[in-house]
Amino acid sequence: xxxxxxxxxxxxxxxxxxxxxxxxxxxxxxxxxxxxxxxxxxxxxxxxxxxxxxxxxxxxxxxxxxxxxxxxxxxxxxxxxxxxxxxxxxxxxxxxxxxxxxxxxxxxxxxxxxxxxxxxxxxxxxxxxxxxxxxxxxxxxxxxxxxxxxxxxxxxxxxxxxxxxxxxxxxxxxxxxxxxxxxxxxxxxxxxxxxxxxxxxxxxxxxxxxxxxxxxxxxxxxxxxxxxxxxxxxxxxxxxxxxxxxxxxxxxxxxxxxxxxxxxxxxxxxxxxxxxxxxxxxxxxxxxxxxxxxxxxxxxxxxxxxxxxxxxxxxxxxxxxxxxxxxxxxxxxxxxxxxxxxxxxxxxxxxxxxxxxxxxxxxxxxxx
Amino acid sequence: xxxxxxxxxxxxxxxxxxxxxxxxxxxxxxxxxxxxxxxxxxxxxxxxxxxxxxxxxxxxxxxxxxxxxxxxxxxxxxxxxxxxxxxxxxxxxxxxxxxxxxxxxxxxxxxxxxxxxxxxxxxxxxxxxxxxxxxxxxxxxxxxxxxxxxxxxxxxxxxxxxxxxxxxxxxxxxxxxxxxxxxxxxxxxxxxxxxxxxxxxxxxxxxxxxxxxxxxxxxxxxxxxxxxxxxxxxxxxxxxxxxxxxxxxxxxxxxxxxxxxxxxxxxxxxxxxxxxxxxxxxxxxxxxxxxxxxxxxxxx
Numbered sequence: 001x002x003x004x005x006x007x008x009x010x011x012x013x014x015x016x017x018x019x020x021x022x023x024x025x026x027x028x029x030x031x032x033x034x035x036x037x038x039x040x041x042x043x044x045x046x047x048x049x050x051x052x053x054x055x056x057x058x059x060x061x062x063x064x065x066x067x068x069x070x071x072x073x074x075x076x077x078x079x080x081x082x083x084x085x086x087x088x089x090x091x092x093x094x095x096x097x098x099x100x101x102x103x104x105x106x107x108x109x110x111x112x113x114x115x116x117x118x119x120x121x122x123x124x125x126x127x128x129x130x131x132x133x134x135x136x137x138x139x140x141x142x143x144x145x146x147x148x149x150x151x152x153x154x155x156x157x158x159x160x161x162x163x164x165x166x167x168x169x170x171x172x173x174x175x176x177x178x179x180x181x182x183x184x185x186x187x188x189x190x191x192x193x194x195x196x197x198x199x200x201x202x203x204x205x206x207x208x209x210x211x212x213x214x215x216x217x218x219x220x221x222x223x224x225x226x227x228x229x230x231x232x233x234x235x236x237x238x239x240x241x242x243x244x245x246x247x248x249x250x251x252x253x254x255x256x257x258x259x260x261x262x263x264x265x266x267x268x269x270x271x272x273x274x275x276x277x278x279x280x281x282x283x284x285x286x287x288x289x290x291x292x293x294x295x296x297x298x299x300x301x302x303x304x305x306x307x308x309x310x311x312x313x314x315x316x317x318x319x320x321x322x323x324x325x326x327x328x329x330x331x332x333x334x335x336x337x338x339x340x341x342x343x344x345x346x347x348x349x350x351x352x353x354x355x356x357x358x359x360x361x362x363x364x365x366x367x368x
Numbered sequence: 369x370x371x372x373x374x375x376x377x378x379x380x381x382x383x384x385x386x387x388x389x390x391x392x393x394x395x396x397x398x399x400x401x402x403x404x405x406x407x408x409x410x411x412x413x414x415x416x417x418x419x420x421x422x423x424x425x426x427x428x429x430x431x432x433x434x435x436x437x438x439x440x441x442x443x444x445x446x447x448x449x450x451x452x453x454x455x456x457x458x459x460x461x462x463x464x465x466x467x468x469x470x471x472x473x474x475x476x477x478x479x480x481x482x483x484x485x486x487x488x489x490x491x492x493x494x495x496x497x498x499x500x501x502x503x504x505x506x507x508x509x510x511x512x513x514x515x516x517x518x519x520x521x522x523x524x525x526x527x528x529x530x531x532x533x534x535x536x537x538x539x540x541x542x543x544x545x546x547x548x549x550x551x552x553x554x555x556x557x558x559x560x561x562x563x564x565x566x567x568x569x570x571x572x573x574x575x576x577x578x579x580x581x582x583x584x585x586x587x588x589x590x591x592x593x594x595x596x597x598x599x600x601x602x603x604x605x606x607x608x609x610x611x612x613x614x615x616x617x618x619x620x621x622x623x624x625x626x627x628x629x630x631x632x633x634x635x636x637x638x639x640x641x642x643x644x645x646x647x648x649x650x651x652x653x654x655x656x657x658x659x660x661x662x663x664x665x666x667x668x
Contacts, residue, residue, distance in 0.1 A: 006469030010458065017457045202453035206512075209417045209447040210470050211439070365438075367419040 003212065007220035014194065015224060025190070029182045029232045033239050036174035044130050048076040050094045052085065055104040063116070063142055067098070072134050089121055096120040096131045164333045175240040176328040177301030180321045182236060183259065184295055186229045187266035188273065189287035191221055195274035196283040205367065214363045222267045229263040230256075249335025255328065258345065262324040265348050266291075268355035269320070275362040295321040323347050369428075370395045370520055370551035371416065376425035378411055385411040386574040388425075393553055393567075398546045400565035400582075401555040402663070408574040409555040410450055413524045416553070417447045430519045430551075443471075446513035450524040452505050456498030460489055460508055463497050464515060471516030481548065482511045485541055503534025510541065514550075521545065523554040527561065539564050559660040570663050577666040582659055589657030589665060591615065594635075595623040598642070598650040607645045611638075618664055625661060 016022065049067075053060050068075045076094050079085065085097050099117040101107070108114040118135050120128035165172045198204040207217060237255070240246040248255065269291065277283040296302060298312060299321040305313055316322050323344040330336040338345070371393035378385045386408040393399040401409045414420040416429055418438035426433065432440040454463050464486075468475050479486075489507050492500065497508060506526055513521060523542075527535040539561060542552055546566075554565070562568045563582045570577040570585070578585055598604040601624065608617045608626055615627040628638075635652055642650045 003470050003472060006466055010455070010462070010466045013458055013462060014455070201456070202449055202451045203455060205419060205449050206447060206453050206467075207470075208419060209442050209445065210467075211443045211472070212470050366421065367414060 004216055004220060007212070007216065008223050011194070011220060011224045015228070021190070025186060025228060026232070026235070028185070029178075029236050030239065032178050032182060033175065033236055034243075036178050037171040037240075037244050044072055044127060044134065046074050047072060047096065047127070047131055048094045049073050049096045049098065049131075050077040050079050050085075050088055051075055052079045052082065052097060052099045054102045055100055055106075057103075057105040059105040059108060059114075060100045063100075063139060064098075066142055067135065067138055070134075070138060073131075085119060089119075092121075094121070095124075095127060096135070098135065169244075169246075171240070171244045172246055172333060173301075175236070175244065175246055176325050176332065177296075177299070179233065179236045179259075179328065180262070180299065180301065180324050181292065181295055182232055183229050183263055183324075184266045184269075184291055184321060185287070186232055187225055187263050188270035188291055189284060190228075191225050191267050191270035192273040192277065192283040192287055193280050194225075195221055195271065196277050196280045199274075200279055208365065208367070214365060215360060218271055218360070218363065222264075222271070225267060225270075226260070226263055229266075230260065233259045233263070246332065248332050250331035250337065254338060255331045258324070258327050258331065258341075261345065261348055261352070262320065262327075265320045265324075265352040265355070268352050268359060271359040272355050272362070275359050275364070294319050298322070299325055301325055320348060320351050369393065370397070371399075371427075371429050371553060373412070373416070373427045374425050376412070376415060376422045376427055378408075378415060378420065378422050378424075384574050389571075389574070389576050390425075391569050391576060391579050393551060395551055396546060396549050398542060398552045398554065398564075398566045400562050400568040401553065401571055402557075402559065402562045402568050402659070403555075403571035404557055407571045409571060410524055411574075412571075413447075413449075413522050413553070413555065417445060417522055418442060444519045446516070446518035446521045448506075448509050448513045448521075448523045448526055450528065452509060454497045454505070454509055454512060457496060459494050459496055460500070461493040463508060464511055467512040468515045473516050475515065478515055478517045481517055481545075482514050484544060485514075486511050488537075502530050503537075506530055506534070506538060507541075510538075514545070518550065520551045520553065523552065525555055525557065527556060527558065535561070559658065559663065562659045568659070570659075570666060572663075572667045577663070585662050586657050586659050589662050591627040593655050593657050593661060594626045594628075594638075594652050595620070595655040596626050596642075596650060596652050597623050599648045603645075604642070604647055604650070607642065607647060611641060616664065616668075618661075620660070623655075625655070 015025075051064055053064065064075065067073050077088065079088060079097070082099075085099075088094055088097065097119045099119065101115050101117075104114045116139060118132050120131050122128040162168055198207065233256075237248065241248065270287070273283055273286050273290070277286055294315075298305075298308075298316045299319050300316065301321070305316050305322065308316065327341045327344050327348075330341050334340075369392045371391075373392070374390050376389045377387050389408075389412060391399075401412065403409055411420065415422050416427060416434060418434050418441050421435065428434065429441050430444050432438075432444070434441060455466070458466065464475055468478075475482075485507050489500075489504055489511070492504065497505065500508065510523075510526065513523075527538055530538065535558075542554065543564070546552055556562065565582060567579065567581050568585065569579045578588075580588070596604065596608070601619065601622070604624055605617055605619060608614050608624060613629050613633065615629045616625070618625045626638075638652065639650065
C-alpha cells in the first residue's frame with residue numbers, strides 16, 4: 001500500500017508541474033461548454049429578411065407586422081421588384097425574402113386563396129429549413145385568427161408539445177455531448193500519454209526492473225485521473241446548471257455514479273491505447289482520431305443515430321460514448337432512475353471489464 | 369557466482385546483437401564489459417535485468433534464473449540504464465523518495481549505503497532532476513539504483529557524457545560500494561576505465577573476445593609496441609602504414625602505436641625509412657601494451 005501511495009504521489013507531481021497540460025485539463029471543459037452553449041446553436045434569432053410586397057394592402061401589412069414583431073426575424077429591407085431578389089441574396093444581406101402576390105387581400109376575400117412565396121438562402125440548409133418553418137407557422141397562426149368566426153366542417157388540429165426540452169434549447173443537447181467528450185479525452189488521452197511518456201523517457205525500464213506489479217502501475221496511473229475527471233464533470237454540471245439553466249431532473253447521485261463508471265471505461269481505453277502506442281505522439285493521435293471523431297460523429301451527440309445508414313448504426317453500438325449520452329440525457333433531462341438505464345449501464349460495465357482484461361494481458365512486463 | 373551467463377545469444381530481426389556469450393562474475397566483484405557502441409553491451413544488461421528474453425542460453429543473477437525467477441531478480445538488483453532515466457520534473461529528493469518507496473524501504477534505512485554519494489548532491493535536493501549537470505544526474509541515478517540495497521548493481525555506461533573529474537569520482541564510489549559487498553557489472557566504451565575493474569570482458573560485434581584481469585589482458589599482447597611521435601602525425605601514419613614491414617599502426621593521443629611484422633628488427637631501419645620520407649623530429653620508444661592495444665589486436 002505504501003508503494004501504491006508513493007506512486008500516486010509521484011503522478012500528482014507530474015500533473016501539477018506540467019502547467020500546460022493542467023491548463024488544457026481545466027481550461028478545455030470550460031471553453032468547450034461555453035462555446036457549444038453560446039456559439040453553436042440550431043436556433044434562429046433575429047434573422048434578417050427582406051420583403052417584396054406587390055399588393056401593399058391591409059392584410060399584407062398585418063402579416064408583415066406579425067413577422068417583424070416576432071423575435072425570430074427582423075425586416076431588413078423592403079424591395080420593389082423581383083430582379084432585386086437575386087442581388088440582395090448575392091450580397092448576403094438577408095437569409096430569406098417573402099414575396100406577396102398582387103392583389104393579395106382581394107384574392108383572399110374573393111377567391112379564398114392567396115399565396116406568399118418564401119424564398120430562402122439554402123447555402124445553410126438547416127437555417128433555411130428553420131426559417132421556412134417559422135414563417136409558415138406565423139402565417140398559419142394569422143390565418144387561424146382571421147378564420148375564428150367561420151366554422152369549417154371538419155378540421156384536424158395537430159397540437160404539438162415538446163417534452164423534456166420545451167424551448168428546444170440546443171444547449172440541452174450539447175451539454176451531455178460535451179461532458180462525454182471531455183471525460184473521454186481527459187481520461188483516455190491523458191492516461192495513455194502519461195504511460196507512454198514513461199516509455200519514451202526510459203523510466204518504464206526502471207519501473208519494470210522493480211518489484212512493482214503491472215496492475216499497481218496501471219492503477220497508480222489511473223487513480224489521479226479519476227480524481228481530475230470527476231472535478232471536470234462537476235465543473236461541467238455546475239456550468240450547465242448555473243449558466244445555461246439546464247435542469248438536472250434525476251438523481252445527482254446516480255449521475256455521479258454513472259459519470260465515474262464512464263470515466264473508468266475511458267481510462268481503461270486509455271490504458272489499452274498505451275499498450276499499443278510507443279510514443280506520446282502516437283498515443284495522442286490514436287486518442288484524438290480514434291476516440292474524439294467517433295464520439296462526435298457516431299455517438300448521437302450531434303447527428304441522430306436513427307437516421308444513419310445501417311452499417312454506421314452497428315458501429316455506433318461499440319462506441320461507449322453513445323451509451324453514456326443516452327444515460328446522462330435520461331438522468332438530466334428526463335429524470336429517469338436506474339430502472340430505465342440499467343441496460344446501458346450494464347453495457348458500459350461490460351466494455352470496461354473487457355478493456356481492462358485486454359490491457360492487463362497486453363501490458364508488457366518486459367521490453368519486447 | 370553472483371552472475372552466471374551461459375551461451376547466450378540474441379538477435380533482433382536480422383541482426384545478431386549478441387552471439388554465444390558466456391561469462392561469470394564472482395560475488396563482490398567489479399566486472400567490466402568493455403567495447404564500442406553497438407557491441408551488444410546493453411542487450412546483455414537487458415537480458416540480465418529480465419527486460420529481454422535471450423534466444424538461446426541460460427543466465428542467473430544472484431542465484432535466480434532470469435526467466436523463471438524474474439520477480440526475485442527485480443527485487444534484488446539495482447539497474448542504471450544507459451540513458452538518464454529518472455523523472456526530470458521531480459526534484460532530487462522526490463526521485464530518491466519515490467524509488468525508496470517502490471522498493472518498500474526509506475532513505476533513512478539505507479542512508480549509510482548512499483551517504484558518500486548523496487552528500488554531494490544534497491545541496492541541490494530541491495532542484496528538479498532535469499536541471500542537474502551530467503555528473504550530478506549520474507550520481508542521483510546511482511543513488512536511486514542503490515536505495516534498496518541491491519545485491520547486484522547493473523550500470524550501463526554510467527560515465528558516458530560525464531566530465532573527467534566526475535568520471536573519476538564516480539569510479540571511486542564504485543570501488544567503495546564494492547567494499548560493501550555489492551557485485552557490480554559495469555559497461556564502458558572508455559579503455560582507461562577498464563583498468564579500474566577487477567576483471568573485464570572485451571566485447572565486439574556481439575562476441576566476447578577475452579575475459580581476464582586488465583593487467584593480464586594488457587600483458588598478453590604478443591608483440592613489442594613502439595610509440596612514435598613526429599611533427600606531422602598525419603603524414604607519419606600514412607607513411608608507417610605504407611611501410612612494408614608494418615603490422616599495425618594506431619594513433620594514440622600524441623603518439624602512434626606501431627608494431628612490426630618481424631619478431632626482431634633494427635630500429636635504425638625504421639628511423640632511416642622515416643627520414644627518407646621526410647618526417648621531421650621523429651622519436652621512437654618502446655612502450656607497454658595497454659588494454660586498448662589488446663582490444664585492437666583482438667578485434668582485428
